[in-house]
Amino acid sequence: VTILLSLDISILSLSISFFITLIVYSYNYQYESHTDIVSNEQKVSFLIKREKIFPYLLAIYCIILAFLLILSILSSDYGFIMFIIIILVGGLLYTIVFKVLTKIITSFKSIYVTAMWAYAGTFFVYFYYNLHFDYFSIFMFIYMFLKLFINVVHFDIKDISSDKIKNLKTIPIVIGVKSTYNILNVINLISLIILFYAIYAGIFPFYAISLSILFLYTFYYLYISKHANSDQIIKYSYIIGDGEALLWPILIIIGKILFI
Numbered sequence: 457v458t459i460l461l462s463l464d465i466s467i468l469s470l471s472i473s474f475f476i477t478l479i480v481y482s483y484n485y486q487y488e489s490h491t492d493i494v495s496n497e498q499k500v501s502f503l504i505k506r507e508k509i510f511p512y513l514l515a516i517y518c519i520i521l522a523f524l525l526i527l528s529i530l531s532s533d534y535g536f537i538m539f540i541i542i543i544l545v546g547g548l549l550y551t552i553v554f555k556v557l558t559k560i561i562t563s564f565k566s567i568y569v570t571a572m573w574a575y576a577g578t579f580f581v582y583f584y585y586n587l588h589f590d591y592f593s594i595f596m597f598i599y600m601f602l603k604l605f606i607n608v609v610h611f612d613i614k615d616i617s618s619d620k621i622k623n624l625k626t627i628p629i630v631i632g633v634k635s636t637y638n639i640l641n642v643i644n645l646i647s648l649i650i651l652f653y654a655i656y657a658g659i660f661p662f663y664a665i666s667l668s669i670l671f672l673y674t675f676y677y678l679y680i681s682k683h684a685n686s687d688q689i690i691k692y693s694y695i696i697g698d699g700e701a702l703l704w705p706i707l708i709i710i711g712k713i714l715f716i
Contacts, residue, residue: 457581457596459708460664468528469584475521476540476576479514480547486510487551528584539583543576555624562625566608574601595654602647606640606674607697610681614693637682644674666711673700 458465486503506513525537550568558565578597582589612619612626613633619626628636648671654660677696681689 457578459705459712460596460661461581461587461592462661463581463585466584468524469580472521472524472528472540473576473580475517475524476543476547479517479521479544482510482514482517483548484551535586536583539579543572546572558624558626559622560625562630563609563612563627565624566605566612566626570601570605570608573604577604591657591659592654595650595659599647599650599654602643602650603670603674603700606643606647606678607700609636609640610678610697611693612636613681614686614689634682637678640678641675644671644678647671661712663711663715664708665715666707667704669707670700670703673703 458469485499486507525540528536550565550572554568555565574597577600578593579589581587582593609627613628613636616626616628616633619629627639631639648668651660651664651667655662655665677692677700680696681692684692
């Protein structure tokens, strides 16, 4: 988002976003370690080993984040601090409170998680650099939501066994795995259409067209996952699915070099 808006990349802002994600997911993994053993025994065995030192690790993460936020006040304002608090609280409350709502509302956890990270990914830059919201922020949020929703629901396929134990109504559990893959492919296509429209309308810079490669990338990992066993799906989720995020800045930089 920073590159697409032609802003200077801040190591401070990248560090803050890193520790927010680290805190939220570390807490989530540790909190749910005993129930996740059904779907990912290897990960859980590691989490159980670090259980005794985890409170100290979490405290260290929080202290570092607090220090970084104090530094950020020098280049931003208190609105950014409130934005960060919302993300942190929202992420932690998901684990403690909101995930349970998926027992009542189908796919609530997937929609909630996706919305939180699309909100963070889109508006982090706006709050940090004190920018006004515009059409770019709206379309970036929609595009990011669609792409992240595919990733989150793909993880739900991996977690079917543990989610059934928790009585969660995820999309794969409610409509079946085959139908879930079909829906994710449709969403992937819609994300491509949104991207092309935003470029055509001049909302995204033309070099953002390099992100269209993500359509093929997502189509590929959904295809191989559809024909994989449970162990392979775990690897595809963590390595290929989550690995997509690493391609975003790389593709944007390549596109900027090629088309400017």
